[in-house]
Amino acid sequence: MSVARHESPSAVEDRWGRTSEGHPEDGFFAAAYRSWFRVEWEGLENIPEDGGALLVSNHSGMMPVDGGLIQHGIQVERGRAVYMLAHHGFFRIPFMGRTLNRIGSVVAHPDNAHRLLAEDGRLVLVFPEGAKGPVKPASERYRLQRFGRGGFVETAMRAGVPIVPIALMGTEDSTPTAAQLNLGGQAMPITWNSLLLGPVLGAVAHLPVKIRARALPPIEFEGPSDSRSLLMDRAELVRGRMQDALDDLYRNRRSLWEG
Amino acid sequence: MSTPRRIVVTDVQHPIGRHVLDALRDTSAVEFVGGLVTRAGRRADKGPDVETLPIAPDHRPFAAYLREHRIDTVVQCGLAPDRSGGRVGPEDVDVIGTMCAGAAVGNADAGIRSWVTLSSSSIYPIDSHASLLQREEDARAPDPEAPQAALAEAEDYARDVAIRHPHINVGVLRLQQLAGRGLSGSLAAVFEQDPVPSPIGFDPAIQLLHADDAAAAVTFAALHELAGVYNVASTGQIRWDAAMRVAGDRGAPVFPVGAWAFAPLMERLRLPHLPDDIVPLARFGQAIDTTKIERAGFRPKHDQTDCFDAIRAGRARARPARSAR
Numbered sequence: 001m002s003v004a005r006h007e008s009p010s011a012v013e014d015r016w017g018r019t020s021e022g023h024p025e026d027g028f029f030a031a032a033y034r035s036w037f038r039v040e041w042e043g044l045e046n047i048p049e050d051g052g053a054l055l056v057s058n059h060s061g062m063m064p065v066d067g068g069l070i071q072h073g074i075q076v077e078r079g080r081a082v083y084m085l086a087h088h089g090f091f092r093i094p095f096m097g098r099t100l101n102r103i104g105s106v107v108a109h110p111d112n113a114h115r116l117l118a119e120d121g122r123l124v125l126v127f128p129e130g131a132k133g134p135v136k137p138a139s140e141r142y143r144l145q146r147f148g149r150g151g152f153v154e155t156a157m158r159a160g161v162p163i164v165p166i167a168l169m170g171t172e173d174s175t176p177t178a179a180q181l182n183l184g185g186q187a188m189p190i191t192w193n194s195l196l197l198g199p200v201l202g203a204v205a206h207l208p209v210k211i212r213a214r215a216l217p218p219i220e221f222e223g224p225s226d227s228r229s230l231l232m233d234r235a236e237l238v239r240g241r242m243q244d245a246l247d248d249l250y251r252n253r254r255s256l257w258e259g
Numbered sequence: 260m261s262t263p264r265r266i267v268v269t270d271v272q273h274p275i276g277r278h279v280l281d282a283l284r285d286t287s288a289v290e291f292v293g294g295l296v297t298r299a300g301r302r303a304d305k306g307p308d309v310e311t312l313p314i315a316p317d318h319r320p321f322a323a324y325l326r327e328h329r330i331d332t333v334v335q336c337g338l339a340p341d342r343s344g345g346r347v348g349p350e351d352v353d354v355i356g357t358m359c360a361g362a363a364v365g366n367a368d369a370g371i372r373s374w375v376t377l378s379s380s381s382i383y384p385i386d387s388h389a390s391l392l393q394r395e396e397d398a399r400a401p402d403p404e405a406p407q408a409a410l411a412e413a414e415d416y417a418r419d420v421a422i423r424h425p426h427i428n429v430g431v432l433r434l435q436q437l438a439g440r441g442l443s444g445s446l447a448a449v450f451e452q453d454p455v456p457s458p459i460g461f462d463p464a465i466q467l468l469h470a471d472d473a474a475a476a477v478t479f480a481a482l483h484e485l486a487g488v489y490n491v492a493s494t495g496q497i498r499w500d501a502a503m504r505v506a507g508d509r510g511a512p513v514f515p516v517g518a519w520a521f522a523p524l525m526e527r528l529r530l531p532h533l534p535d536d537i538v539p540l541a542r543f544g545q546a547i548d549t550t551k552i553e554r555a556g557f558r559p560k561h562d563q564t565d566c567f568d569a570i571r572a573g574r575a576r577a578r579p580a581r582s583a584r
Contacts, residue, residue: 015496016391017464088388091543094460094516097387101462111390111397 016083016116017101029072032065036208037170039073040259043215047078052117052161053218055082055125056152056238058144058246059133060172065206070125070166071104073213083116084125085109110155117159128152128235135187138177142169142246147239150231157223157231164218165238167245170211173256210259214245263290266481267330269314269360270337270353272296274442275377275434275473279336280309282474288482293328295321297337297356318359325369332373332481335360338413352409354416361420364427373428373484375477376417380435380490380547382410385539391464391496392548395433395488414488421486430485432476435492435547439561439569440470449537450570455507456531456541457500458515463544464496467566472559479557489555490547497563499541506567506574515541 013019033039047053057070071082085108091097106112108126116122127133128147136145156163178195181188194202219241221234253259266283270276271294283292294309314321325333337353337360357376364374383393390397402408414431421429436444443451447467468491476491503510511531515538525532533541549559 013498013501015464017462017498088386091387096460098460098462107388107390109388109390111392111394115392 013102016104016106016112017098018081018083018104019102029068030076033069033072033076036206037065037069037174037211038259039069039211039213041073041077041213041215043217044074044077046164046215046217047074047080047123048162048164048218049078049080050121052121052159053123054113054117054152054156054159054161054163055123055166055215056163056242057125057127057166058142058168058171058242059127059129060136060168061134061175061206064134064171065174066168066171067105067125067127068103069171069211070168070213074123080123082123082125085113085127087131110151110158113155114159117155117161126152126155128239135180135189136177137180137187137189141172141177142250144239144243144246147235150228150235153221153231153234153238154224157221157225160223162218162220163238165216165242165245167214167216167242167249168211169214169246169249169253170209170256170259174206174209174211176207207256209256212249212253212259214249216241216245264288264332264482265291265328265330266332266334267293267295267325267328268334268336269295270297270335270356271309272298273336274440275437275470276336278440278442278470278474279334279477280306282478283334283481286478286482291328291330293324293330295324314363315353315356315359318362321359322363322366322369325363325366325371329370331371332484333360333364333371333375334477334481335374335376336477338376338378338410352413354409354413357413358416361416365420365424371427373430373481374417374420375430375432375480375485376413377477378410378414378431378433378488380433380492380545382407382414382433383545383547385543385545387543389543389545392546393490394548395490395551428484428486430480431488432480432485432552433488433490433547434473434476435466435468435490437470437473438467438566439573441573442470442473443570443573445534445537446540447566447570449533449541450502450506450567451574452531453507453574454509454511454531455503456513456533457503457510458533458541459512461515461542462498462500463540463542464498464546465502465540465544466492466496466546466563469493469559469561469566469569472561475560476552476557479552479555483556485552485555487551489552490549491552491557491559492547492549493559493566494549494562496544496546497567499544502563502567505564506570 067084074082084105086105088107116124129145132145175191175193177189178192179190268280271280280294296311297314338357364371382398436446438447472493522532
């Protein structure tokens with residue numbers, strides 16, 4: 001009995017489950033990127049043309065779109081695929097994990113990041129603020145939260161790749177926080193979007209705020225190092241440069257619409 | 260490798276033991292290879308130089324066998340659970356057998372140079388926060404009631420033998436789930452169902468080890484006197500959906516959350532189902548990093564498509580046999 005041969009699965013997706021070099025949701029993201037958020041970049045030359053680099057950005061929004069916008073923007077403007085590290089909890093939800101994999105998200109694990117950076121020579125996007133960025137109160141708008149324990153610096157040093165900080169201005173205003181609830185110790189922001197449009201539509205609908213993205217010069221650290229205090233010093237250095245860039249973008253902003 | 264080797268393979272009543280024995284018989288660098296059926300009453304294709312000799316609870320007859328046959332390398336295939344079917348419990352992991360084998364191997368008069376023992380990738384956690392490829396050092400201290408705890412205990416014992424007897428190279432091979440040549444671990448068994456169950460909402464990365472690669476890796480470890488812990492899997496990983504396209508004619512969507520409640524009934528009705536021990540794998544997947552053994556010089560011949568192709572071929576062969584009955 002003959003056995004039918006099938007096309008190798010590697011022809012359609014890579015080992016991380018990403019289905020193609022492009023963003024699979026090109027239609028939606030292209031429209032959001034160009035027409036809704038009208039994203040403008042500065043410092044794109046700081047994104048390396050080849051080889052691994054760890055992209056570090058500020059994180060915000062009830063349903064954060066910042067990751068998708070950076071992925072799509074660098075793919076379109078620079079021609080390079082960006083892989084994003086995402087919290088493992090998303091991968092427990094049916095359909096969510098496989099969708100995230102297909103659009104280039106990977107479980108945030110130091111080994112995954114190392115393989116992407118050192119073995120595959122990829123651009124990897126991480127939000128060191130984690131969940132603290134999206135849930136911060138309105139009074140902390142555009143103030144970076146703590147950068148965890150400096151794990152992202154350790155990852156870059158171990159892989160021997162530069163860190164490229166990216167400051168995003170506008171994302172926090174696309175889902176502005178009106179109030180903050182405390183649910184069993186977990187902070188839960190209530191956005192103006194959800195107050196005006198209801199919890200479902202308000203969670204996905206973003207105001208058409210112009211977004212400016214600024215890629216800062218790459219920072220290279222020699223490593224690896226076992227010193228926790230050294231990692232924290234370096235994480236604070238990255239955080240400081242990003243905060244300065246955010247302050248500068250905020251100062252020079254004309255309006256929410258014009259950016 | 261210059262001196263012809265004298266090797267014994269234990270637990271040849273298990274299919275993997277038999278494959279390893281056959282592979283070593285075909286190796287020119289081996290002067291003698293013996294096989295031991297370690298459980299009395301177990302049937303095995305005897306062949307030349309195969310005898311029945313329990314190695315536990317008394318290790319002395321095994322130590323005498325090693326001396327009598329001037330064995331320099333022991334390949335113990337009984338530590339890993341017999342993954343030829345059914346669920347795996349702690350009782351399926353032969354900790355005592357491993358300890359007795361270690362006692363015989365460590366006996367000063369035995370003259371052993373190398374001890375290779377086969378462990379399992381089931382020692383690694385399967386959950387959403389595991390990395391895509393798990394490395395040898397990622398094994399965690401598991402729940403003491405879990406089968407992994409017995410594996411960890413046996414591996415610790417092997418490590419201790421290596422420390423106490425530095426002249427003996429102790430190699431622990433963690434084999435990924437097996438497939439091909441009549442071997443089917445619990446994951447392969449899922450893909451043998453027709454239609455193949457497909458977990459709704461999940462498409463994890465999975466991995467198998469072809470029986471040929473398993474036998475070749477064990478032969479490599481024995482001949483090259485590998486020391487330390489090594490992951491062994493066929494090349495690459497594959498997503499569940501892609502594996503299903505290779506292995507199955509058609510798929511049947513199965514909701515993996517709560518599947519345990521219906522699995523026994525579905526199994527009885529011969530409907531596609533996910534056994535409860537496979538559900539975490541069907542949600543989060545599992546693959547192991549084989550870089551370490553590849554750096555030592557071993558390259559598997561098969562990739563994941565080959566492994567799932569072997570499942571398809573096995574099912575195609577089984578169909579006419581079933582219909583003839």
